[in-house]
Amino acid sequence: xxxxxxxxxxxxxxxxxxxxxxxxxxxxxxxxxxxxxxxxxxxxxxxxxxxxxxxxxxxxxxxxxxxxxxxxxxxxxxxxxxxxxxxxxxxxxxxxxxxxxxxxxxxxxxxxxxxxxxxxxxxxxxxxxxxxxxxxxxxxxxxxxxxxxxxxxxxxxxxxxxxxxxxxxxxxxxxxxxxxxxxxxxxxxxxxxxxxxxxxxxxxxxxxxxxxxxxxxxxxxxxxxxxxxxxxxxxxxxxxxxxxxxxxxxxxxxxxxxxxxxxxxxxxxxxxxxxxxxxxxxxxxxxxxxxxxxxxxxxxxxxxxxxxxxxxxxxxxxxxxxxxxxxxxxxxxxxxxxxxxxxxxxxxxxxxxxxxxxxxxxxxxxxxxxxxxxxxxxxxxxxxxxxxxxxxxxxxxxxxxxxxxxxxxxxxxxxxxxxxxxxxxxxxxxxxxxxxxxxxxxxxxxxxxxxxxxxxxxxxxxxxxxxxxxxxxxxxxxxxxxxxxxxxxxxxxxxxxxxxxxxxxxxx
Numbered sequence: 001x002x003x004x005x006x007x008x009x010x011x012x013x014x015x016x017x018x019x020x021x022x023x024x025x026x027x028x029x030x031x032x033x034x035x036x037x038x039x040x041x042x043x044x045x046x047x048x049x050x051x052x053x054x055x056x057x058x059x060x061x062x063x064x065x066x067x068x069x070x071x072x073x074x075x076x077x078x079x080x081x082x083x084x085x086x087x088x089x090x091x092x093x094x095x096x097x098x099x100x101x102x103x104x105x106x107x108x109x110x111x112x113x114x115x116x117x118x119x120x121x122x123x124x125x126x127x128x129x130x131x132x133x134x135x136x137x138x139x140x141x142x143x144x145x146x147x148x149x150x151x152x153x154x155x156x157x158x159x160x161x162x163x164x165x166x167x168x169x170x171x172x173x174x175x176x177x178x179x180x181x182x183x184x185x186x187x188x189x190x191x192x193x194x195x196x197x198x199x200x201x202x203x204x205x206x207x208x209x210x211x212x213x214x215x216x217x218x219x220x221x222x223x224x225x226x227x228x229x230x231x232x233x234x235x236x237x238x239x240x241x242x243x244x245x246x247x248x249x250x251x252x253x254x255x256x257x258x259x260x261x262x263x264x265x266x267x268x269x270x271x272x273x274x275x276x277x278x279x280x281x282x283x284x285x286x287x288x289x290x291x292x293x294x295x296x297x298x299x300x301x302x303x304x305x306x307x308x309x310x311x312x313x314x315x316x317x318x319x320x321x322x323x324x325x326x327x328x329x330x331x332x333x334x335x336x337x338x339x340x341x342x343x344x345x346x347x348x349x350x351x352x353x354x355x356x357x358x359x360x361x362x363x364x365x366x367x368x369x370x371x372x373x374x375x376x377x378x379x380x381x382x383x384x385x386x387x388x389x390x391x392x393x394x395x396x397x398x399x400x401x402x403x404x405x406x407x408x409x410x411x412x413x414x415x416x417x418x419x420x421x422x423x424x425x426x427x428x429x430x431x432x433x434x435x436x437x438x439x440x441x442x443x444x445x446x447x448x449x450x451x452x453x454x455x456x457x458x459x460x461x462x463x464x465x466x467x468x469x470x471x472x473x474x475x476x477x478x479x480x481x482x483x484x485x486x487x488x489x490x491x492x493x494x495x496x497x498x499x500x501x502x503x504x505x506x507x508x
Contacts (some may be wrong), residue, residue: 023109027193030067035074036109040141043105043197045077048189049182051099052153054208057279060174061101061185065499076131077102080154081283083126083290089430090121090421098157104130106137106147111198115454118190118229120183122210122236122418125297126155126290127417130176132430139426143451146199148190152182156286160298161246162260165274170209176246176256176301180218184304185385187219187228204388205231205454209407209421213292213325214235217385220319222304231457233450234325235424236417238309239381240508243298258483259291271385284477294342306447310381310508313388322457323389324450326399327382329491330414331374338369346376356503361495370413375492380499383490386470396470397459398477400491403442407433423480438482446486449478 018024024033034043047052049061078097085091108114119135120310121128130149137147152158158179169175191201197497206229208216213234219225221234242253249255254262264273267285290295301305312318337347347355362368390396401420410416422428423443428435445464451498453459459467465485475490490496 006033020109024070025196027196029193030097031070032073033070034102034105035050038138038142040138041107041109041111041197043073043107045075045102046073046105046188047077047101048103048150049101051176052101052157053098053444055279057098057157057334057357058160058175058178060178060181064101064189069350076079076104077151079129079131080151081157081287082128082154083124083287083308085127086124088127088418089129089134089432090123090132090418092129092133097191097303100129100151101182102130103148103150103189104137105194105197106141107197108144108146108201111146112382113195113200114144114146115196115203115451116146116148116190116194116199116201117451117454118150118187119152119209120152120206120212120215121209122208122212123154124293125179125211126293127216128154128211132260134421134427135387135425135475136427138424140447140451143447144382145451145454146197148186148194150183150186152186153293154179155297156260156263156293157283158182159256159291159299161228161256161258161301162264162275162278163257164273164274164278165260166247168258168275169282171213172303174301174303176299177304179297180222180304183215183219184222184225187225191228202230203454204229205233206235207235207450208237209235210237211297214241214298217313217318218305220321220323221307221309221317223306224304226319228232229319229321231454232319232324233453234323234382234385235376235420236331236384237325237329238377239385240503241308242383243300243305243308244295244508245288246299246301253295255297259296273388292342307505310384313385316388316392318389318392320392320394322395322397322453323386324368324397324453324459325382325386326401327374328415328417328420329400329402330371330412331378332369332415333374333410333412333416335373336369337372343373343377346373349506350502354498354505358495358498361492361498370403371492371495375495375499379492380496380503383475384500384503387474390470390474393471396459397453397467398470398490399467400479402479402481403439404441404482405433405435407435409433420446423447441484442480444483449485 047064080100161176386398451458467478
């Protein structure tokens, strides 16, 4: 949109003639009507791309169709096709459809030129949505930011390739990473439209947790996302994961096309299946077996993503934006290194000497079994990315979340994976168990740090414990604990040092 068009949209958005409880905003695609409650206007189910159905399945997202009348924006769009939620509060309500590329906006009533925070949900690139009550942006919006949550394609609909698809597409057409392409399309929508909702398109923070945190780091290295955001927050976003190449098979890492061919064969499709036949497969059939995040859903396609995250950070090719990142104190406490799957195999390449040194660092087999997977997958990799980003001269803040409610039923010994989400969003009422004043105080502080970071590129403000900048205080972090936030050195650095040497020997 031109500058004049944006200004006109803003003026139209908050015209005195409007019903203040039913504000209308003029987007580039057409006007939308939301709902205002308690000082926040919410606009839900806004399409940012055409439905990726029929011939548009496994194609890059295309701009949404334009409409003329006022579109009602009071109900969430459908969640994307995915397996059962298994109780994850990060999965929104049904319906579930392949037509799911929508986003949601919360903005303070009468907002002008406010910071924008775009949330990318987690769920292993298999589950989740931007429509869960957990991610309602009202509380954060009341702190003076515009909040956007996004649905993007998941599983084999979002991360998939097959030789039949490769045959029919142009050589320069991006492929494989359709979910990441959706995220970029949503950020392009934000750049075009967020001023009409009172947001500043030149001050956009992307933030996400788990696979959403991985997505943030992928967007930081994706050339097509450069300039669409200006700050980044990574919550439990791994860091050393390796991707499948789109078409090149590597030892122990089959290509995305090989994985797609193997799935099609197991699904009973003929070896010479055509692209049209693949696109005609019922979406629910693509769910079985559920693709693995580590092996199936991470793809280097050489256009959207040309390398792995750690490689780009080591070469200094990531977006030069302020970065806040961290982990929880007991991420995968329930996964043991002897378990099946990629996470349980994370220590398989250790030598006996490396294993024995780590056993000693953990105080024996029990400590090793309980903590090594979390350290291998989350804690050491996030420290590594923080070091690399700070070394490149970019503002970097590291955190550790260790708030554990008295009502926590898990014998986790700390804060488990994803438990920080309701604290960040100030939506503790969504966790389904009683929480006390201590938890609400922690939530208020976390939301304040997060929104101040979005506002200024620095989480610090007067009246709160100082969060040390990783550039000037290496290996210092802010720990959110039951006693309140406290700056300290990285806990258990000795075991992380051993893991760092293990990864260095592997060339990772």
